Amino acid sequence: MSLRLFAAIRPPDELCERLAGLQRGVPGARWRPPDNLHITLRFFGEQDVHVAEALDIELARIRATGFDLQLKGAGWFGASEPSTLWLGVAESPQLEKLAADCDKAARRLGLAPDGRKFTPHLTVAYLRGTQPDDCARFVRRLAMFASEPFLVDRFALYSSHLGKRASDYRAEAEYPLLG
Ligand code: 2AM
Numbered sequence: 001m002s003l004r005l006f007a008a009i010r011p012p013d014e015l016c017e018r019l020a021g022l023q024r025g026v027p028g029a030r031w032r033p034p035d036n037l038h039i040t041l042r043f044f045g046e047q048d049v050h051v052a053e054a055l056d057i058e059l060a061r062i063r064a065t066g067f068d069l070q071l072k073g074a075g076w077f078g079a080s081e082p083s084t085l086w087l088g089v090a091e092s093p094q095l096e097k098l099a100a101d102c103d104k105a106a107r108r109l110g111l112a113p114d115g116r117k118f119t120p121h122l123t124v125a126y127l128r129g130t131q132p133d134d135c136a137r138f139v140r141r142l143a144m145f146a147s148e149p150f151l152v153d154r155f156a157l158y159s160s161h162l163g164k165r166a167s168d169y170r171a172e173a174e175y176p177l178l179g
Contacts, residue, residue: 002046005045005055005158005159005160005172006158007042007044008041008155009038009154009155009156011147015147015148017034019071020034022142026125026138027130027134028127029125030128030166031124032124033166038158042102044106055105056157056172058109059102059105059157059175062098064098065094066152066177067151068149070146072088073143073145073146074088074145076135080132082127084125084127086124087122087124089120092120094152095152096118099120154176156171
């Protein structure tokens with residue numbers, strides 16, 4: 001049996017609920033439901049359960065202290081063929097370090113390197129047929145957007161299960177950050 005796995009930070013539920021108010025006005029956007037919103041630290045891909053168990057052990061070895069994080073601004077992936085609309089994250093060396101630690105955990109197990117450079121973001125919509133101008137308008141509208149800072153006191157290993165409308169993400173294990 002295999003699982004599609006990634007490590008991520010889940011912002012507070014109340015913040016995710018409030019973000020729903022920003023999810024409008026972009027043709028072709030398939031907005032992500034509040035329950036699905038997260039900031040990916042490392043995507044591990046489809047892995048055998050034995051690898052998942054080893055990954056759990058490696059992630060649990062990460063030692064980091066909790067830190068404040070803030071969502072800020074917006075952007076999109078896909079340039080002239082937009083695929084993903086996202087909210088940005090204010091610069092955070094602690095977030096970069098945590099993502100690097102998750103990457104090291106994966107490398108220790110010999111998993112393939114993540115092809116993408118780490119670009120901290122929270123995906124708010126996947127896009128189909130959306131024009132760059134539509135994305136640019138959304139990004140301009142959110143240019144001044146900044147969430148209240150929230151405390152990241154844990155991260156989690158999630159499995160992704162493809163559903164009819166949206167993927168269903170399950171937290172397989174949680175890793176507390178030190179106080
Ligand atoms: P995204 O938000 O930019 O789409 C679950 O699929 C999570 O893993 C998503 O947050 C997704 O990022 C991230 N991810 C990173 N690399 C991925 C890949 N190659 N395929 C699918 N999801 C990936």
